Amino acid sequence: GDSVTQTEGLVTLTEGLPVMLNCTYQSTYSPFLFWYVQHLNEAPKLLLKSFTDNKRPEHQGFHATLHKSSSSFHLQKSSAQLSDSALYYCALSPLIASSSFSKLVFGQGTSLSVVP
């Protein structure tokens, strides 16, 4: 079946250092990959989504590259900010030809804490 693995439960970083949150996946088909971010007491919001043409998505300084060979979609940012502290979820949407509806399969989430 489809699954997403985020190996780090908690990442603590000093402000200004680079961020990399890991995400690997398993899927029968070639899925779309997403990163959602959830700040404290708020709803999860879409941060990034993979493109069909292999362009690298970027938003708010974050980017992620879909590597089909290694089934990975790691999230990166060159310089962490205090406001980046949040819970980050990697998710996939399975590509099922017979279905028009895209459920999301989530990883367990990585809590990013950026400290001064």
Added chain:
Amino acid sequence: GPKVLQIPSHQIIDMGQMVTLNCDPVSNHLYFYWYKQILGQQMEFLVNFYNGKVMEKSKLFKDQFSVERPDGSYFTLKIQPTALEDSAVYFCASSLGLNYAEQFFGPGTRLTVL
């Protein structure tokens, strides 16, 4: 940006009682979802709903669960009767289009079954 609201934010009930979780989706969205997150675990898909019908449901969507959106009002998840293992945060989401359209999430309802 577009917001999904969920009412209530917290609900505590006794096992065996009925509970209804309410979701106010983004106004022009057509596709609706419920996800369940048990403490310390990942969010898991329960069900999606379109044009008045359940289109897909997971194994977690037990017979005691039902969803509806009467007359374009709230999208609801009803659990009757509740069980201890239903304690979780339930997230509602909605989307405008078909495959891979962005799903907008609500902040969740924390359900505690005693």
